[in-house]
Amino acid sequence: MPPPTFIKGWVIIEVTGAHYNVEPRPLDVTAVYTSHGWNLRANPPTYEGFAEDVEAVYPKRIKP
Secondary structure, three states, X not given: OOOOXXXXXXXXXXXXXXOOOOOOOOOOEEEEXXXXXXXXXXXXXXXXXXXXEEEEEOOOOOOO
């Protein structure tokens, strides 16, 4: 059984104001990235190692 395909992507969270011309409050967002390697010599291939990274994502205001 081959290892799964690498997945790459992003998420956009858009928050609108309750009323026209009212800016929404910023969100607190934390990104957590995880990964591991594969031992391809094992039969079947097995997970090997583990890594984790936690980062704060700071708010951006984009004017239309």
